[in-house]
Amino acid sequence: MGKSGTKAGKSKKANGSGKNNPGKVKLPKKECCVDKPRCGRCPLRALAEGTLPAGYTVRHRKLVKV
Numbered sequence: 001m002g003k004s005g006t007k008a009g010k011s012k013k014a015n016g017s018g019k020n021n022p023g024k025v026k027l028p029k030k031e032c033c034v035d036k037p038r039c040g041r042c043p044l045r046a047l048a049e050g051t052l053p054a055g056y057t058v059r060h061r062k063l064v065k066v
Helices: 043-049
Strands: 056-059 062-065
Touching: 043 056
Parallel strands: none
Antiparallel strands: 056 062
16 A cells, blocks of 8 residues: 555655756845955856846946846
8 A cells, every 4th residue: 555645746846946947047146245256146246247137237346226
């Protein structure tokens, strides 16, 4: 006999969230922490790499909406 109370075929990541989810892009931090080397979510790094989302820019080390 099978186990009672188990859900067959269900995975823990049913909602699609995770590192490989291309749906939602995480915004850079609101302000640069001026650490060297730059962190992965630094707005200055995103501006230099060209990965800053449309409608955003960096002024005085802070992420601002245009």
